[in-house]
Amino acid sequence: MCPLHCGSTANFFGRRAAEASGGGEGGVEGPQTAYYKRTALPNMSGIRSWFSTRAAAPAHRIAHPHARCATNTSGLQTSATLAAYRAFFLTTAYFNFWGSNDHVAKFIASVHSVSEAVHLRGSLIDVGAAPYNVIGGDVSHFLVYLRQWGCSAERGLLMGFEPMQHDYMRLIRAVRQQIAKDAPLPGTAPLQLVRAGPTEHVILDAAGARCASLRNHPVSDRAANVTIAPQPHAGSNTASLNPHYQDKGFGQTRPVRAVSVDEELARLGQTEGEVLVLKVDVEGHEVAVLDGARAALRAGRVHVVLLEYGDKMDVAIYDAMKQNYAARAAAPTPQSIRGLHWLRGYADDYGYDVFLLGAARGAPVLVGVSGALWDNDYEVCLDKRSKWSTDGQLYFNYSSWSPNWSAVCWYDLVLLRRSSPLYAPLALDAAQLPRPFCKRLEDGWCPA
Numbered sequence: 001m002c003p004l005h006c007g008s009t010a011n012f013f014g015r016r017a018a019e020a021s022g023g024g025e026g027g028v029e030g031p032q033t034a035y036y037k038r039t040a041l042p043n044m045s046g047i048r049s050w051f052s053t054r055a056a057a058p059a060h061r062i063a064h065p066h067a068r069c070a071t072n073t074s075g076l077q078t079s080a081t082l083a084a085y086r087a088f089f090l091t092t093a094y095f096n097f098w099g100s101n102d103h104v105a106k107f108i109a110s111v112h113s114v115s116e117a118v119h120l121r122g123s124l125i126d127v128g129a130a131p132y133n134v135i136g137g138d139v140s141h142f143l144v145y146l147r148q149w150g151c152s153a154e155r156g157l158l159m160g161f162e163p164m165q166h167d168y169m170r171l172i173r174a175v176r177q178q179i180a181k182d183a184p185l186p187g188t189a190p191l192q193l194v195r196a197g198p199t200e201h202v203i204l205d206a207a208g209a210r211c212a213s214l215r216n217h218p219v220s221d222r223a224a225n226v227t228i229a230p231q232p233h234a235g236s237n238t239a240s241l242n243p244h245y246q247d248k249g250f251g252q253t254r255p256v257r258a259v260s261v262d263e264e265l266a267r268l269g270q271t272e273g274e275v276l277v278l279k280v281d282v283e284g285h286e287v288a289v290l291d292g293a294r295a296a297l298r299a300g301r302v303h304v305v306l307l308e309y310g311d312k313m314d315v316a317i318y319d320a321m322k323q324n325y326a327a328r329a330a331a332p333t334p335q336s337i338r339g340l341h342w343l344r345g346y347a348d349d350y351g352y353d354v355f356l357l358g359a360a361r362g363a364p365v366l367v368g369v370s371g372a373l374w375d376n377d378y379e380v381c382l383d384k385r386s387k388w389s390t391d392g393q394l395y396f397n398y399s400s401w402s403p404n405w406s407a408v409c410w411y412d413l414v415l416l417r418r419s420s421p422l423y424a425p426l427a428l429d430a431a432q433l434p435r436p437f438c439k440r441l442e443d444g445w446c447p448a
Helices: 014-020 047-051 073-077 079-097 103-117 141-149 165-181 261-267 286-291 294-298 315-322 340-350 423-430 435-442
Strands: 123-127 158-161 192-197 200-204 210-215 224-228 254-258 275-280 302-310 352-360 363-368 387-389 395-397 410-417
Touching: 073 079, 073 423, 079 352, 079 363, 079 387, 079 395, 079 435, 103 141, 103 275, 103 302, 103 352, 103 363, 103 410, 103 423, 123 141, 123 261, 141 158, 141 165, 165 192, 165 200, 165 210, 261 294, 275 286, 286 294, 286 302, 286 340, 294 340, 302 340, 302 352, 340 352, 340 410, 352 423, 363 423, 410 423
Parallel strands: 123 158, 123 275, 158 210, 275 302
Antiparallel strands: 192 200, 200 210, 224 254, 302 410, 352 363, 352 410, 387 395
């Protein structure tokens, strides 16, 4: 990938912003390491200095000499694993974990490989399914499901939801094109995409059975009439059911009928079926969607949940991130806000562990943050001045800044069911920390 992402120039505006808003050593501080410190920054006189900011003090160690990558599930909750996870995330953060990259698609491919190996079948759900890009974090993961698993009622249903009418129709066109590309097996009929109602299309498999449902509805905690709108000065891919994030301008909002995951599973006769993946991208309404899937989650039938962690995780985070020409923390500590730390407890109640999702060397990477693996440094969207470094000298923002200092924070999370047969193969093999990195730790290296 491009090492600095399309918003990377703005990423460096945060250096001067941190200084101007009191974000140096005397700014809002908590337990810090050099890789997550709001450094005292020199005055900026030209663009060259954006790329050469150096730490005012020597970097502190962020991994002890005994940091090790986990090799079994019991090792996932040790101080050595915490040190390894922290060392990797806090020295690669924006480059390897930023949400606009394609690590979600890579991870879904790994889920396919692992589920096939353990002979696990089930439904695949994409909430927020329309394609906005052909590569990166805004692709249609419904199309990824279709390419990886195909479409067969015998294997499990594909389910996609998209609330905005024009985006939904773009999804339907993309699905039709994908079906046309996939030649049927010899002696079998091709897949058929047909309209099943005013707000639903279905795919029929070679046997004529429904293998997929696509619905032009938002998803929430229950069926209800709601209002949806994009955020101010942004496209329809930012459309949210949360009024705090909506553009209230004329013609922006529109009424829609929300559905819930549990109700849709029941409607489609999947009340007792397994769900391999539930992906949720709904611009700050993610927890409500999970609330609407509580029956499936509580029953342990959902194996993997994918969702975003970012500036719409909490209204306080959003307000702090979007404030122009100023920079401040959204809350004093991670424990005082409904952010990543809070989500850990929510997931734990359902029997899930939480991981930050990235990619390295063409493969997905999971960094655990549940239980003993938590560190306050992982709450990277708490303050847009927060920075990371590869070497303790040159620092980068965790968030991406615009010239007026309004920022975006976008990372992806995986919730793995602890009792799932997919847990160990994903966390310890398919999406483990890169082997060269683990070997460096074994050889005694630790970033300093």
